[in-house]
Amino acid sequence: MAKxxxxxxxxxxxxxxxxTLFTAVNGVDLEIPEGEFVAIVGPSGCGKTTFLNxxxxxxxxxxxxxxxxxxxxxxPGRDRAVVFQxxxxxxxxxxxxxxxxxxxxxxxxxxxxxxxRAQQYIELVGLKGFEDAYPGELSGGMQQRVNLAxxxxxxxxxxxxDEPFAALDAQxxxxxxxxxxxxxxxxxxxxxxxxxxxxxxxxxxxRVIVFTKRPGRVKVTIDVDIPRPRTLRVxxxxxxxxxxxxxxxxxxxxxxxxxERLVAGVPA
Amino acid sequence: MSVKEADRILAxxxxxxxxxxxxxxxxxxxxxxxxxxxxxxxxxxxxxxTWQLAANxxxxxxFLPGPLAIVQAGxxxxxxxxxxxxxxxxxEEVAIxxxxxxxxxxxxxxxxxxxxxxxxxxxxxxxxxxSTPRIVLVPxxxxxxxxxxxxxxxxIFLGALFPVIINTMAGVRNxxxxxxxxxxxxxxSDALIFRRVVLPGSVPFILTGFRLGVGHALTGVVVGxxxxxxxxxxxxxxxxxxxxxxxxxxxxxxxxxGSGMLLTTLLGRIEKRFQSWRPDIRR
Numbered sequence: 001m002a003k004x005x006x007x008x009x010x011x012x013x014x015x016x017x018x019x020t021l022f023t024a025v026n027g028v029d030l031e032i033p034e035g036e037f038v039a040i041v042g043p044s045g046c047g048k049t050t051f052l053n054x055x056x057x058x059x060x061x062x063x064x065x066x067x068x069x070x071x072x073x074x075x076p077g078r079d080r081a082v083v084f085q086x087x088x089x090x091x092x093x094x095x096x097x098x099x100x101x102x103x104x105x106x107x108x109x110x111x112x113x114x115x116x117r118a119q120q121y122i123e124l125v126g127l128k129g130f131e132d133a134y135p136g137e138l139s140g141g142m143q144q145r146v147n148l149a150x151x152x153x154x155x156x157x158x159x160x161x162d163e164p165f166a167a168l169d170a171q172x173x174x175x176x177x178x179x180x181x182x183x184x185x186x187x188x189x190x191x192x193x194x195x196x197x198x199x200x201x202x203x204x205x206x207r208v209i210v211f212t213k214r215p216g217r218v219k220v221t222i223d224v225d226i227p228r229p230r231t232l233r234v235x236x237x238x239x240x241x242x243x244x245x246x247x248x249x250x251x252x253x254x255x256x257x258x259x260e261r262l263v264a265g266v267p268a
Numbered sequence: 269m270s271v272k273e274a275d276r277i278l279a280x281x282x283x284x285x286x287x288x289x290x291x292x293x294x295x296x297x298x299x300x301x302x303x304x305x306x307x308x309x310x311x312x313x314x315x316x317x318t319w320q321l322a323a324n325x326x327x328x329x330x331f332l333p334g335p336l337a338i339v340q341a342g343x344x345x346x347x348x349x350x351x352x353x354x355x356x357x358x359x360e361e362v363a364i365x366x367x368x369x370x371x372x373x374x375x376x377x378x379x380x381x382x383x384x385x386x387x388x389x390x391x392x393x394x395x396x397x398x399s400t401p402r403i404v405l406v407p408x409x410x411x412x413x414x415x416x417x418x419x420x421x422x423x424i425f426l427g428a429l430f431p432v433i434i435n436t437m438a439g440v441r442n443x444x445x446x447x448x449x450x451x452x453x454x455x456x457s458d459a460l461i462f463r464r465v466v467l468p469g470s471v472p473f474i475l476t477g478f479r480l481g482v483g484h485a486l487t488g489v490v491v492g493x494x495x496x497x498x499x500x501x502x503x504x505x506x507x508x509x510x511x512x513x514x515x516x517x518x519x520x521x522x523x524x525x526g527s528g529m530l531l532t533t534l535l536g537r538i539e540k541r542f543q544s545w546r547p548d549i550r551r
Contacts, residue, residue: 056453076455088450092468092545104464105456134545154454 001070002031003158003190004055008064010215011050024050026215028064032158032190039193039201041247042211042219043254048194049085051216052162055192056082068158078106081151085163087143089135095122096131098146102154114153121149124183141172148180159184161193165200177203178232185229198251199235202226202243210247213254220250333515338522341515355523357499358489361417362527365424366485370478372425373432377477380433381440381470382462398430402484403491410496420492420500427488428481435480439473440466475539482531490524 009028012021024047032038040048053059054066057076066073068080081102089098099122100114109117122131125145135143144164151159161180165173177200184191195201201208202224212219224243226234234240316335323334333341345351380387380394402423409419443466451461493502505520 058449058453076453078455082450082453084446084450084453086446088444088446090447090465090468092543101450101464102454105451105454105460107457107460136546 003034003036003069004030004032004192005067005070006030006051006055006064007066009051009054009061009066010063011047011054011059012062013059023215025211025217027217030209030218030221032192034190035188037184037188037191037193037204037206038209039195039205039207040209040211041195041198041201041251042216043213043251044196046211046214046254047216048211049162051211052082052160052192052194055158056080056160078108078154079157080160081154081156081158083144083148083151083159083161083164085166087135087140087147089143089146091135094132094134095127095138095146098135099149099153102150106154108154118149118153121153124152124186125149126179139172140168141176144168144176145179148183152183157190159189159191161191163195166195166197173197173200174232180204181228181230198244198247202240202247203230203232203235208243208247210250210254219254222246330512331514333518337515338518341513342519342522345516345519351504351519354499354501354504354520357417357497358493358501361420361489361492361500362424362485364417365421365488366428366481368421369425369428369481369485370432373429373477373481374436374474376429377433377436377474378440378467378470381437382466387437394430394433397426398434402426402488406492406495409492415496415498420489420497423492424485424488427484431480431484432474432477435473435477436470439470442473443469471542472539475535475542479532479535479539482528482535486524486528 006028010026011024013024014020015022028051030038040051042048050059054061055068055073057073057080060074068077090101093101096115096118099118100109100111103109103114104111119131122128125148127142127145127149130138130142135146138146147164165176168176181204193201193204205224208222208224210219210222211217222243226237226239226243319332320334320336322328323332323337376390380390405426406419406423409422413419413422447465447469448461451465456464489500490502490505493500494506497503501520501523505517505524508514508517508520
């Protein structure tokens with residue numbers, strides 16, 4: 001049985017300003033087997049981040065079913081951990097203090113053990129020597145490493161990544177992708193990665209899921225048959241470029257207005 | 269992370285041996301560090317000298333005694349000893365009134381920030397008192413509580429209370445949404461979110477409230493004593509004022525100003541301590 005199972009998932013929320021019910025996603029069907037790395041891409045505003053929040057248990061689903069290991073997801077739990085788009089670090093805590101914040105919030109690990117184990121993860125994400133640095137002293141890429149280490153220390157069944165590299169510059173982003181794969185490859189946890197970057201999705205994932213425009217649902221699923229470990233060089237491989245075309249065309253069809261079609265190079 | 273970037277961070281943390289050949293961004297030069305106090309002192313010396321010269325020339329007669337005359341008056345007052353009663357009285361009023369305001373304001377501000385419904389319930393009173401100059405209540409308190417310290421304590425308390433409440437509440441409310449989301453996502457309990465995220469994040473706001481409260485407390489004590497009191501520095505200023513003993517009156521003014529500066533500096537120190545994680549302040 002699949003690790004994560006979504007059937008007919010709809011998510012709605014109330015928009016106070018316009019006094020309307022907003023449907024973010026509607027009828028999402030997908031399955032993620034244990035140990036698979038899945039990336040969701042889609043036009044901006046298609047509800048992909050909203051879907052991740054529902055998987056995390058932060059927002060309720062309006063219809064359908066969403067289960068992890070057969071159990072319905074109702075609230076955040078120890079079996080999931082999120083790497084957020086904004087690092088969300090406590091500015092008054094050091095790197096170590098921030099890395100242990102996840103397990104501290106869960107209340108699952110004694111402080112002493114947390115600190116010791118945090119050291120391993122700080123080294124794993126390449127922040128050795130910066131244990132006592134404050135977030136304000138770190139670059140954006142380093143902050144995201146802390147964000148990642150915090151999630152990993154909770155040892156989740158499933159890792160949820162919400163556009164974690166979107167705010168980084170192009171070079172740092174590529175480096176972080178490589179690093180993420182290196183770290184993920186150690187224990188190959190089930191992972192759901194949200195991104196708007198097509199190359200990033202193909203490079204990281206076993207399977208890329210394209211969402212339709214809002215209200216989002218699964219439009220197409222593309223299996224990425226590129227062997228691991230993957231170096232950054234595979235991004236220039238003809239096979240990789242083929243996948244990129246495939247995903248890009250699928251997203252283009254979803255782009256809303258004629259202006260956007262024009263930018264995308266589609267005849268109006 | 270580049271080598272340069274690592275250098276920058278390590279340098280900021282003072283772990284790199286300074287090499288005079290490298291033009292890194294380093295510790296400020298000695299002059300930079302002493303520039304502010306040096307220029308400040310020079311400016312004060314200049315003004316005091318001008319003031320003394322003007323007084324010597326008899327420009328304002330008895331209405332403006334020079335700094336030296338004020339110092340002499342001060343020495344005399346302290347030798348006589350009565351002034352200690354005034355200082356002790358005012359200090360007691362401020363200590364009790366401000367102390368109570370800080371504790372009550374902190375508790376109420378945290379509760380109002382954390383529980384929206386509590387805020388809805390108390391908002392009318394906070395708005396009423398915060399928009400009223402609390403000084404207008406002094407005559408009322410004197411009628412109710414008499415001319416001894418109780419009426420001044422009440423005025424100081426109300427004066428300092430609202431800035432503390434409002435700033436504390438703002439601190440709680442300004443907790444970064446991203447931090448709350450992270451905490452919730454890891455399943456943090458409300459108590460843990462409050463202790464580990466909301467409270468530490470509110471500290472700068474809370475201390476700002478404390479600092480504003482000092483100003484209100486000192487205004488309260490002086491105005492309260494000016495209107496009616498047996499002892500106190502405000503009373504001393506008022507008594508010497510009506511008898512035109514300007515040099516002694518200035519001693520009282522300086523005592524008030526000095527305590528204000530002292531308390532504000534003290535709170536500033538505490539503020540800095542709590543914000544040692546801000547890299548720009550550490551340097």
